[in-house]
Amino acid sequence: MSKTNKLSDSELYRRLLLLARPYWLHIAGFFLLSILATPIALLGPLPLKIVIDSAIGDHPLPGFLGWLLPDMIVDSKTAVLVFASIFAVLLVLLQQLQNLSSSLLRSYTGERLVLGFRALLFRHVQRLSLAFHDKQGTADSIYRINWDTNAIKYIAIDGVIPFVTSCVTFVAMLYVTMRLNRELVVVALTVSPFLFLAARAYRRGLRAQSREVKILESSALSVVQEVLTVLRVVKSFAQENREQDRFVRRSREGMRARLRMALTEGRLSLLTGLTTALGSAAVLFIGARNVQAGSLTVGELLIVISYISQLYSPLKTLSRKVTSMQSHLASAERAFALLDQQPEVVERPDARPITRARGNVEFRDVYFTYDGEHEVLHNISFNIPAGARVGIAGRTGSGKTTLMSLLARFYDPTSGQISLDRADLRNYRIADLRNQFAIVLQEPVLFSTSIAENIAYARPSASEEEIVEAAKAANVHEFIMGLPGGYDTLVGERGMRLSGGERQRIALARAFLKDAPILILDEPTSSVDMKTETTIIEAMERLMHGRTTFMIAHRLTTLKTCDLLLVIEGGRLVVARSDVSAAISDAIMVGGFERAIAEEVNV
Numbered sequence: 001m002s003k004t005n006k007l008s009d010s011e012l013y014r015r016l017l018l019l020a021r022p023y024w025l026h027i028a029g030f031f032l033l034s035i036l037a038t039p040i041a042l043l044g045p046l047p048l049k050i051v052i053d054s055a056i057g058d059h060p061l062p063g064f065l066g067w068l069l070p071d072m073i074v075d076s077k078t079a080v081l082v083f084a085s086i087f088a089v090l091l092v093l094l095q096q097l098q099n100l101s102s103s104l105l106r107s108y109t110g111e112r113l114v115l116g117f118r119a120l121l122f123r124h125v126q127r128l129s130l131a132f133h134d135k136q137g138t139a140d141s142i143y144r145i146n147w148d149t150n151a152i153k154y155i156a157i158d159g160v161i162p163f164v165t166s167c168v169t170f171v172a173m174l175y176v177t178m179r180l181n182r183e184l185v186v187v188a189l190t191v192s193p194f195l196f197l198a199a200r201a202y203r204r205g206l207r208a209q210s211r212e213v214k215i216l217e218s219s220a221l222s223v224v225q226e227v228l229t230v231l232r233v234v235k236s237f238a239q240e241n242r243e244q245d246r247f248v249r250r251s252r253e254g255m256r257a258r259l260r261m262a263l264t265e266g267r268l269s270l271l272t273g274l275t276t277a278l279g280s281a282a283v284l285f286i287g288a289r290n291v292q293a294g295s296l297t298v299g300e301l302l303i304v305i306s307y308i309s310q311l312y313s314p315l316k317t318l319s320r321k322v323t324s325m326q327s328h329l330a331s332a333e334r335a336f337a338l339l340d341q342q343p344e345v346v347e348r349p350d351a352r353p354i355t356r357a358r359g360n361v362e363f364r365d366v367y368f369t370y371d372g373e374h375e376v377l378h379n380i381s382f383n384i385p386a387g388a389r390v391g392i393a394g395r396t397g398s399g400k401t402t403l404m405s406l407l408a409r410f411y412d413p414t415s416g417q418i419s420l421d422r423a424d425l426r427n428y429r430i431a432d433l434r435n436q437f438a439i440v441l442q443e444p445v446l447f448s449t450s451i452a453e454n455i456a457y458a459r460p461s462a463s464e465e466e467i468v469e470a471a472k473a474a475n476v477h478e479f480i481m482g483l484p485g486g487y488d489t490l491v492g493e494r495g496m497r498l499s500g501g502e503r504q505r506i507a508l509a510r511a512f513l514k515d516a517p518i519l520i521l522d523e524p525t526s527s528v529d530m531k532t533e534t535t536i537i538e539a540m541e542r543l544m545h546g547r548t549t550f551m552i553a554h555r556l557t558t559l560k561t562c563d564l565l566l567v568i569e570g571g572r573l574v575v576a577r578s579d580v581s582a583a584i585s586d587a588i589m590v591g592g593f594e595r596a597i598a599e600e601v602n603v
Helices: 009-043 046-056 063-068 077-127 130-136 139-146 148-180 182-189 192-229 231-236 240-293 298-339 400-407 430-434 451-458 464-473 477-481 500-514 530-544 580-589
Strands: 361-369 375-384 389-393 415-420 437-440 518-522 548-552 564-569 572-577
Touching: 009 077, 009 148, 009 298, 046 077, 046 298, 077 139, 077 148, 077 298, 130 139, 139 148, 139 192, 139 298, 148 182, 148 298, 182 240, 182 298, 192 231, 192 240, 192 298, 231 240, 240 298, 361 400, 375 400, 375 572, 389 400, 400 518, 400 548, 437 500, 451 464, 451 500, 464 477, 464 500, 464 530, 500 530, 518 530
Parallel strands: 389 548, 389 564, 437 518, 518 548
Antiparallel strands: 361 375, 361 415, 564 572
């Protein structure tokens, strides 16, 4: 798994808010609607005070109402009661409207923020080098893109704004209650330092626990992703129960971590609740003594207690946000750690464009290692003229596919140089360079869409006629027309509704449509029957015409028509000759092939 950078809270907030900057008007609107909740909350206990002190008791209405309302209401207890009831309903209506509008704006803004963050991360992940994905795997990146990106919504919308509004509400409540009864407010506030100290004490532990939870959840997801990808293998060995046990074991570890985290949060919540309960009890005791002494009315005591309970509410929110934010900050750390990964294959600032290459390829003293320790290719040098057909042979693991991956610049050589048309590959723009290659793999890759869209993946702007012509060239048109949906037939995930030979021919049609000057065929007939192989070879003959072609094959009969044969053994080029028969004989002499394999070729 990739290393997670431990960024400071301020750095995380800064980077998240920079990402949220395009939506600052939406965030500002949500903030203003959230602030509106403060005056509504301040007015909430007022109807109760009016009823108790003015409709039931004989105290005058609060000053501003006495000045605002007409005498006919002020002088009638029934009218005061009716007014208090209507006022209470209007406050509830206003509160619900505020809640509805802020909830809608919150949801819209939050979803847009998450979508933007996910798109940014997904775009970046696609541009990371294959070396990163080879080491990292896919499940952890999927988890970070799909789940950790939610942190921007929780922090920018559900974290920062509630934190600020709670501060505003606290100050407003503090001001109002201090005007009502300074003594009771001081008593209530004596517990606030304990709340902040408790939140601070638990903060670091919660962040560490959140990191552990996410790593374990990602690990469980990797089991699901891996098993569903190779489900045929799992079923063929009847290992469903074993894989279920593996998933449950990983999930159980995550469950235990979540329970430990919930226990920590529960302890803090219990501590917060007990602390505020002590403060409320002290206020109630002292307030009741003041009522008994006649220095405070019952209505005033009720409104002070109501305000103090609301004074504790933002304090609880502030304490809760400080702790709950740790999980979201841990997610943000993970997302930014992925975003901070640098691709190993980078485009130079002065890289030049290329429209269509002639196809001359040269390897000069090329060395390559995946991990910096174990050498995969050693001192590879050869020169291929434009339009030549090159066969590449060697045992499994000898470095054949790695050689072609370097040519397409999926990786850069550790040392040495690879040239296309006498210019270093690193001098070209990456997208332009890769447009010069059409690649047909041993295991053809199709997407879970229609046959037409899979063929057009090589050139999305292609017309229907061009798609059909490519299919005909690949000897797959008749098969497609025999399907109920024709070219609109869905192939299923990874094309699994089709046979291997059918998928391979569709992959060839895609290569025909791309019409690239350089063709890479990596074991295109190794997993099909002889009849299908004949059909595919016939299509490949047409595809190779006029193109520089690199063909990797185990069945050496496939390479008989090549102009040059390269034999790779142990990462070294042991044979490079234009006479295929002589090349095989040389390979036998240096121990590159067993004689039984060589007999496949008519020498």
